[in-house]
Amino acid sequence: GNSVTQMEGPVTLSEEAFLTINCTYTATGYPSLFWYVQYPGEGLQLLLKATKADDKGSNKGFEATYRKETTSFHLEKGSVQVSDSAVYFCALGNAGNMLTFGGGTRLMVKP
Amino acid sequence: DSGVTQTPKHLITATGQRVTLRCSPRSGDLSVYWYQQSLDQGLQFLIQYYNGEERAKGNILERFSAQQFPDLHSELNLSSLELGDSALYFCASSVVGGGATGNTIYFGEGSWLTVV
Numbered sequence: 001g002n003s004v005t006q007m008e009g010p011v012t013l014s015e016e017a018f019l020t021i022n023c024t025y026t027a028t029g030y031p032s033l034f035w036y037v038q039y040p041g042e043g044l045q046l047l048l049k050a051t052k053a054d055d056k057g058s059n060k061g062f063e064a065t066y067r068k069e070t071t072s073f074h075l076e077k078g079s080v081q082v083s084d085s086a087v088y089f090c091a092l093g094n095a096g097n098m099l100t101f102g103g104g105t106r107l108m109v110k111p
Numbered sequence: 112d113s114g115v116t117q118t119p120k121h122l123i124t125a126t127g128q129r130v131t132l133r134c135s136p137r138s139g140d141l142s143v144y145w146y147q148q149s150l151d152q153g154l155q156f157l158i159q160y161y162n163g164e165e166r167a168k169g170n171i172l173e174r175f176s177a178q179q180f181p182d183l184h185s186e187l188n189l190s191s192l193e194l195g196d197s198a199l200y201f202c203a204s205s206v207v208g209g210g211a212t213g214n215t216i217y218f219g220e221g222s223w224l225t226v227v
Binding site: 036042043044045046049089093098099100101102103104 | 115153159
């Protein structure tokens with residue numbers, strides 16, 4: 001079946017540090033890949049997505065590249081801000097149209 | 112604001128009771144999804160409806176049921192509630208099928224259910 005594994009948190013960084021949150025997946029077929037973010041007390045917001053191998057999704061300074069050879073979709077940002085503190089979810093979309101989520105990674109950015 | 116509206120935002124109820132969570136999808140979206148977020152299980156897909164018909168079923172308990180009405184709003188009914196049902200329940204919607212097609216699935220802010 002489909003599954004998504006992402007690094008456990010919390011990840012604690014200082015402002016302006018480089019961020020990487022690892023995400024790997026197992027899937028049949030050709031899934032789409034997503035990163036969602038959940039700010040404290042809010043719902044899930046789509047951060048970025050990629051629909052095929054080698055695609056790069058980007059938004060708000062965050063990037064992730066769909067790597068089929070390593071079945072990965074790692075999230076990166078060059079310089080994090082305090083306002084980026086949130087829980088980040090990697091997700092896989094399959095032919096059944098629902099999303100399979102990873103366990104979430106809490107990011108804490110300190111000033 | 113995603114355009115997906117969920118009510119109520121918070122709900123506290125006793126074990127054994129029944130509750131109904133309501134969701135209005137984004138305008139024009141035909142698919143509605145329900146997810147459960149709990150501390151121990153993470154985000155779990157429950158069920159999907161498309162234009163009034165059940166499309167896919169995930170880890171939904173038999174005590175839970177859902178439906179999508181002709182105006183496309185959806186309700187999730189939770190009965191014989193147990194302490195372990197305490198969770199954040201998300202509704203989401205997409206134009207057609209999301210997921211593999213790459214169509215974005217938009218989430219509401221969730222309904223917090225506390226069972227005491």
